[in-house]
Amino acid sequence: MTTRQFGLFIFGDEILSGKRQDRHFEKVKEILAARGLALSWVFYLGDDRARCVRALRESFASDDIVFSCGGIGSTPDDHTRQASAEALGLPLVLHPEAERLIRQRAADTGQPATEDRLRMGEFPQGAAIIPNPYNKIAGFSIREHYFVPGFPVMAWPMIEWVLETHYKSLFRAVAEFDRSMIVLDLFEATVTPLMQSITDKYPQFRVYSLPSAGEAGVPRHVELGLKALGQVGSSDPPAGFDQAYSEFRQGVVALGGNISEERQAMR
DSSP states (O other): OOOOOEEEEEEOHHHHHTSSOOOHHHHHHHHHHTTTOOEEEEEEEOSOHHHHHHHHHHHHTSSOEEEEESOOSSSTTOOHHHHHHHHHTOOEEEOHHHHHHHHHHHHHHTOOOOHHHHHTTEEETTOEEEOOTTTSOOEEEETTEEEEOSOHHHHHHHHHHHHHHHOGGGTTOEEEEEEEEEEESOOHHHHHHHHHHHHHHOTTSEEEEEEEOOOTTOOOEEEEEEEEEEETTOOSOOTTHHHHHHHHHHHHHHTTOEEEEEEEEEO
16 A cells, blocks of 8 residues: 655754754644654754755655755755755745735734745745745745744644645555564564565565663563554554564564564554
């Protein structure tokens, strides 16, 4: 089963330097999970425009639905608007509705609509706006990429608005089946060839390994598992999943693994 994938860009040197702690990753995962969706990837990028252009160019070439937090202001260290336009080979233009909202915000706060403020309404040509319920300074969208400010109080409701407005048809379209085993007396490197053979034979499923060095009285172990996407509302995993897990389990035992616990979940 193929599904649309969601990605997340988080822009800003302040995140990479540790001056600010990222809160977007966990929250976006939560926002998606509440709608039966999942985040497939996340990239952290600093204020290097060339690197941002390369990352966005690759992302625009995909079929992913992508959220981007940060870097859409008007100061010299904000590059996301410019980088997205360059990645698409498009000019930046002042969006008329974004301009109207900036001027309205300026009037409401008794401040002039300066050139710097209006620059926050310059988006790649053809972009649509994302309404900002906090201060009316819009984000923008183009080619299923959704650019919002770095401030959580603005970004999170804007992301929710995008999902509710454009992607309701995807809500709870799939469920994730996850079956795993806690294995003692087996090193991760020993089981790697087995994991590869299961992946090769069953490419529609995902194998994973979570090693633990052991702590708080828990012995060293590795959690080995298999994930698959299936239909929401069905308690049965996709065809072939039980067989793939059974082969995985038998292979682990054959390698000398001691299975202390097995887990199963559906999300």
